[in-house]
Amino acid sequence: xxxxxxxxxxxxxxxxxxxxxxxxxxxxxxxxxxxxxxxxxxxxxxxxxxxxxxxxxxxxxxxxxxxxxxxxxxxxxxxxxxxxxxxxxxxxxxxxxxxxxxxxxxxxxxxxxxxxxxxxxxxxxxxxxxxxxxxxxxxxxxxxxxxxxxxxxxxxxxxxxxxxxxxxxxxxxxxxxxxxxxxxxxxxxxxxxxxxxxxxxxxxxxxxxxxxxxxxxxxxxxxxxxxxxxxxxxxxxxxxxxxxxxxxxxxxxxxxxxxxxxxxxxxxxxxxxxxxxxxxxxxxxxxxxxxxxxxxxxxxxxxxxxxxxxxxxxxxxxxxxxxxxxxx
Numbered sequence: 341x342x343x344x345x346x347x348x349x350x351x352x353x354x355x356x357x358x359x360x361x362x363x364x365x366x367x368x369x370x371x372x373x374x375x376x377x378x379x380x381x382x383x384x385x386x387x388x389x390x391x392x393x394x395x396x397x398x399x400x401x402x403x404x405x406x407x408x409x410x411x412x413x414x415x416x417x418x419x420x421x422x423x424x425x426x427x428x429x430x431x432x433x434x435x436x437x438x439x440x441x442x443x444x445x446x447x448x449x450x451x452x453x454x455x456x457x458x459x460x461x462x463x464x465x466x467x468x469x470x471x472x473x474x475x476x477x478x479x480x481x482x483x484x485x486x487x488x489x490x491x492x493x494x495x496x497x498x499x500x501x502x503x504x505x506x507x508x509x510x511x512x513x514x515x516x517x518x519x520x521x522x523x524x525x526x527x528x529x530x531x532x533x534x535x536x537x538x539x540x541x542x543x544x545x546x547x548x549x550x551x552x553x554x555x556x557x558x559x560x561x562x563x564x565x566x567x568x569x570x571x572x573x574x575x576x577x578x579x580x581x582x583x584x585x586x587x588x589x590x591x592x593x594x595x596x597x598x599x600x601x602x603x604x605x606x607x608x609x610x611x612x613x614x615x616x617x618x619x620x621x622x623x624x625x626x627x628x629x630x631x632x633x634x635x636x637x638x639x640x641x642x643x644x645x646x647x648x649x650x651x652x653x654x655x656x657x658x659x660x661x662x663x664x665x666x667x668x
Contacts, residue, residue: 414614517618525645609636
């Protein structure tokens with residue numbers, strides 16, 4: 341049988357993971373895979389004997405079992421939270437704020453930059469912010485002061501129109517991958533880190549880490565904290581607080597999230613009308629039934645499954661998608 345790594349051979353670095361997984365699944369499932377964009381993997385087709393479906397990369401959805409309404413609602417973190425709370429699913433809450441004056445006449449009051457500063461003050465000057473429709477952990481970071489928020493909003497405004505600011509929360513972070521109301525797998529999310537060399541300061545190590553992120557179109561994590569001048573010992577690990585996405589250097593390990601987390605994830609996808617979704621949650625390590633949804637991903641990446649050798653789950657996910665598309 342073909343090996344997953346065989347499908348990576350000769351592919352350029354920018355080639356999308358999901359195109360590789362689709363080609364691999366097609367070989368396992370007896371379907372035809374064909375590229376439609378000169379070998380970029382950004383546009384490809386899957387065909388059976390009588391039908392062909394095209395898939396697109398980037399922000400295009402790889403999951404035809406999710407209807408467009410459900411998928412788009414999930415991408416707006418505030419609207420998704422409103423639906424979850426209506427369904428009785430605990431979330432982190434928060435409010436949204438716009439970063440530009442255009443369209444101001446089309447929106448209600450209370451969502452401008454000055455309102456964001458007032459909201460931060462109401463949270464005791466400590467909160468967590470991220471783009472309202474962002475992904476891959478881009479510009480998701482803790483905010484520690486009014487000055488930090490003002491600087492953050494200036495940075496984000498170059499790329500996004502709005503942000504969601506939430507009360508700061510913590511706990512063990514899990515991802516529950518749900519398909520048709522059942523948990524396919526659960527995984528613990530771990531933060532990215534830098535490793536000391538006994539020579540460079542934390543600031544220098546973070547600068548190198550951030551440069552690699554920016555090369556991939558993501559925001560960095562560096563700040564102006566004086567503690568960043570500390571030089572970690574060789575081999576010393578320093579976690580980078582905040583986001584835990586794989587795209588920013590975080591990690592995931594297969595680990596049971598617990599029945600309350602699975603129940604919360606199932607309820608979240610049901611509330612949004614998703615047949616397939618990856619739900620990120622905080623679980624209180626001292627009270628496992630205290631679960632809060634961070635966000636719901638309607639177009640989740642699955643590279644983690646390749647990294648941990650679960651090719652069978654990759655095929656299972658694509659089998660479900662291709663069956664929903666009428667190809668199996």
